[in-house]
Amino acid sequence: MVDVTFDIAPGERVGFLGPNGAGKTTALKILSGLLYPSSGTVTVGDFVPQERRTEFLRMITLVMGQKQQLLWDLPPAETFAMNRALFDLPRREADATQQELVDMLEVGPLIGKPTRQLSLGERMKCELVAALLHRPRVLFLDEPTIGLDVSMQARVRDFIRRYNESTGASVLLTSHYMEDVAALCPRVIVIDKGHLIYDGDLRTLARRIRPEKRITMHFSSVPAPGDLDRLGSCVARSELQATLAVPAAQVTEAVRAALSRLPISDISVEDPPLEEIMQEFLGGQPANGGAKSA
Amino acid sequence: MSRLFGKEWVQAARHVLRVYPALLRVGFADIFAYRAELVVWLLTVNMPLVMMALWTAVAATGPVGRFGQREFVAYYLGMLLVRILTGSWLVWELTMEIRQGTLAPRLLRPIHPLWAHSAMQLAAVPFRVVLVTPLVFILYWVAGERLPVHEPLRLAIVVVSMAGAWLLLFLIMAIIGTLAAYVESALSIFDVWLGAQAVLSGYLVPLELLLPWVSHAARYLPFRYILGFPVETLIGLESTTSALHELGVQALFIAASLVATLALWRAALKRFAAFGG
Numbered sequence: 069m070v071d072v073t074f075d076i077a078p079g080e081r082v083g084f085l086g087p088n089g090a091g092k093t094t095a096l097k098i099l100s101g102l103l104y105p106s107s108g109t110v111t112v113g114d115f116v117p118q119e120r121r122t123e124f125l126r127m128i129t130l131v132m133g134q135k136q137q138l139l140w141d142l143p144p145a146e147t148f149a150m151n152r153a154l155f156d157l158p159r160r161e162a163d164a165t166q167q168e169l170v171d172m173l174e175v176g177p178l179i180g181k182p183t184r185q186l187s188l189g190e191r192m193k194c195e196l197v198a199a200l201l202h203r204p205r206v207l208f209l210d211e212p213t214i215g216l217d218v219s220m221q222a223r224v225r226d227f228i229r230r231y232n233e234s235t236g237a238s239v240l241l242t243s244h245y246m247e248d249v250a251a252l253c254p255r256v257i258v259i260d261k262g263h264l265i266y267d268g269d270l271r272t273l274a275r276r277i278r279p280e281k282r283i284t285m286h287f288s289s290v291p292a293p294g295d296l297d298r299l300g301s302c303v304a305r306s307e308l309q310a311t312l313a314v315p316a317a318q319v320t321e322a323v324r325a326a327l328s329r330l331p332i333s334d335i336s337v338e339d340p341p342l343e344e345i346m347q348e349f350l351g352g353q354p355a356n357g358g359a360k361s362a
Numbered sequence: 363m364s365r366l367f368g369k370e371w372v373q374a375a376r377h378v379l380r381v382y383p384a385l386l387r388v389g390f391a392d393i394f395a396y397r398a399e400l401v402v403w404l405l406t407v408n409m410p411l412v413m414m415a416l417w418t419a420v421a422a423t424g425p426v427g428r429f430g431q432r433e434f435v436a437y438y439l440g441m442l443l444v445r446i447l448t449g450s451w452l453v454w455e456l457t458m459e460i461r462q463g464t465l466a467p468r469l470l471r472p473i474h475p476l477w478a479h480s481a482m483q484l485a486a487v488p489f490r491v492v493l494v495t496p497l498v499f500i501l502y503w504v505a506g507e508r509l510p511v512h513e514p515l516r517l518a519i520v521v522v523s524m525a526g527a528w529l530l531l532f533l534i535m536a537i538i539g540t541l542a543a544y545v546e547s548a549l550s551i552f553d554v555w556l557g558a559q560a561v562l563s564g565y566l567v568p569l570e571l572l573l574p575w576v577s578h579a580a581r582y583l584p585f586r587y588i589l590g591f592p593v594e595t596l597i598g599l600e601s602t603t604s605a606l607h608e609l610g611v612q613a614l615f616i617a618a619s620l621v622a623t624l625a626l627w628r629a630a631l632k633r634f635a636a637f638g639g
Binding site for chain 1: 373374377380381383384385387388391392395396463464466467469470471472473631632634
């Protein structure tokens with residue numbers, strides 16, 4: 069990573085975005101003290117992560133979708149008990165926290181089963197309990213929903229948001245699923261080839277890259293071809309469905325026209341998919357251009 | 363260094379004492395889950411029995427040095443007992459954790475990973491004791507008069523030498539395992555170590571039966587203090603005075619290995635990068 073500068077306030081939820089190999093995981097490794105930066109300064113709270121002081125380790129957690137801390141042949145409850153001892157957590161307080169997390173993630177019936185017998189999603193939820201038992205104030209989440217089905221992804225996202233809101237913990241998230249970032253992180257930091265190329269509001273970035281809306285229409289009968297072309301540029305089309313890209317300022321007019329001219333059975337207006345925005349952003353901007361320090 | 367010997371060090375030591383019982387309990391539960399595998403692994407330790415058969419055949423026509431048939435049987439039974447009781451698999455665990463990046467979660471816990479590993483290894487000791495209990499009875503039957511059953515000081519020396527042997531091997535494995543942060547072939551390095559240990563620890567042949575210069579050199583190397591020394595003490599080949607002196611030498615090797623382990627670990631952490639993407 070080169071010339072990357074940013075600050076994150078307590079309680080913020082920030083998404084790290086970037087293509088494979090951009091440096092997202094490297095950033096989390098440095099912030100959690102696992103990697104030593106060759107130059108520059110990093111502080112988390114009042115600590116230098118690489119010193120890995122006990123107080124620092126009590127303050128943070130790192131959850132990895134592809135690496136687990138649960139003891140494989142023992143039930144998750146054993147890992148929880150071990151973490152409770154390692155973090156010197158008072159028994160009553162730890163029990164209450166564990167119960168709260170177990171309830172929030174609905175893993176009560178699972179924590180007594182050997183970890184190896186749990187599904188990927190069940191394991192990830194138990195990983196979150198193990199990682200949050202000491203009530204960290206900073207969460208580094210590296211692909212926490214990788215490999216999970218859509219419904220499980222949504223539940224994990226919901227849990228992270230609730231944890232953030234109830235504890236005021238800061239959250240730094242990397243994910244290949246744009247849905248995670250869009251749903252959780254008002255602010256994004258985009259890294260490409262080790263350089264910071266954007267730091268700011270996700271909606272602002274979206275508007276800057278794609279200042280348009282998507283109107284998706286379902287038809288009760290096949291519309292005449294020319295009628296659609298006059299409303300906007302077509303980005304997806306089937307016999308009874310079409311999606312148009314329309315400049316944001318012309319959306320109201322376009323919807324009104326569509327409703328009056330076309331056999332509409334259903335209509336919706338949305339932002340362009342974040343995947344498309346990021347693809348265009350990363351493909352269309354030099355890696356070291358437009359960097360912003362925060 | 364201030365962290366090593368200052369207030370923080372004392373706090374860390376207290377923390378270890380507080381959490382170690384929990385680590386042992388989890389280690390014991392883990393070992394229990396792997397009990398069948400552990401028993402099979404321990405039963406593969408049969409080289410002392412092979413050597414026993416070989417040397418008792420040689421001694422059938424007359425003693426070899428101080429070793430008659432009964433002495434050879436006692437020596438190799440003692441060797442088997444010490445080998446099983448003081449064994450460790452740290453080097454394989456550590457190498458794998460460094461190569462695959464699974465060391466990372468351990469680094470994020472507020473205790474040195476080697477403490478957690480030591481607890482895991484020590485948790486296996488009760489299983490090892492159960493397994494060697496029949497050996498102890500056989501050894502008593504074969505060489506009861508040589509064993510320090512009625513001599514508390516010698517018995518204490520045997521116990522301490524075996525604890526020292528365990529710790530020395532653990533630290534040697536920690537050093538070689540940590541090398542995985544630098545080289546891909548740390549386990550090959552350990553294979554070389556095992557080859558030297560087989561000869562220079564008395565594992566294959568009692569050291570006093572080797573060429574005099576090899577036997578002499580072995581006294582200045584750590585291998586003997588991992589296997590040969592506890593066995594010699596156990597079956598009465600060492601006088602009490604000599605054994606006490608050898609305990610001091612063993613302690614020096616442990617201290618040197620500990621310093622090397624901590625220094626290498628500290629340096630290796632700066633190279634540790636394996637971890638997901």
